[in-house]
Amino acid sequence: MSDSTASASSSASTADDLARVAKAIWWLVLIRGILAIVFGILALVLPGVAFLALVYTFAAYAFVDGIANIVHAVRVRNRDRRWGWLLAQGILSVLAGIVAFVFPLAAGLTLGIFALSLIGVYAIMMGISGIPAAASVVDGGRKVLGFIVAILSILLGIALLVIVFVSPVAGIVNLIWVVGVYAIIIGVVLIIAAIQARRLSPAAGAKPAAPKAA
Numbered sequence: 414m415s416d417s418t419a420s421a422s423s424s425a426s427t428a429d430d431l432a433r434v435a436k437a438i439w440w441l442v443l444i445r446g447i448l449a450i451v452f453g454i455l456a457l458v459l460p461g462v463a464f465l466a467l468v469y470t471f472a473a474y475a476f477v478d479g480i481a482n483i484v485h486a487v488r489v490r491n492r493d494r495r496w497g498w499l500l501a502q503g504i505l506s507v508l509a510g511i512v513a514f515v516f517p518l519a520a521g522l523t524l525g526i527f528a529l530s531l532i533g534v535y536a537i538m539m540g541i542s543g544i545p546a547a548a549s550v551v552d553g554g555r556k557v558l559g560f561i562v563a564i565l566s567i568l569l570g571i572a573l574l575v576i577v578f579v580s581p582v583a584g585i586v587n588l589i590w591v592v593g594v595y596a597i598i599i600g601v602v603l604i605i606a607a608i609q610a611r612r613l614s615p616a617a618g619a620k621p622a623a624p625k626a627a
Contacts, residue, residue: 456593
């Protein structure tokens, strides 16, 4: 009897804790979802504005992260031999942030070309590694499908690399559109999660009925 009572009390306490957490943060999740959707729509309608927003976001992050690394390096300089590398990393990060703030178009173009090149190389490597994996499949249908996916991955990677060298601006715009669609999807998911958390929080916070005495 005492064990069941303790278990019920523990479950009630856990439910109350979850209810308080859900009720406290659901609106933050909702705001994140709304902002993600707004940014996604902005990226699809005005990719240039979204491009600058991404560049300035990177610049702010690089600057703040660099300052944090510099402060941490100074604090641990007497007990960590690697503090010099951390200091250099912080200085480079701050410089990168400043350059991105001063020259946003050049910084954004460089970052975009790097991202597209990285995605292209990754797709080619995944396609090449997928060919022997497809060859090892016994089922004929799945083997053909594996070869098709691997070849398409290689072609996608080659196409991205060609776009980078032929028309990098168009490639960056397409990349921004992809980011916009992804942001909208994430925003919808966050809004649904926030609504569910808001609906479940009162129910989760309800007191369970006291166990009946045997």
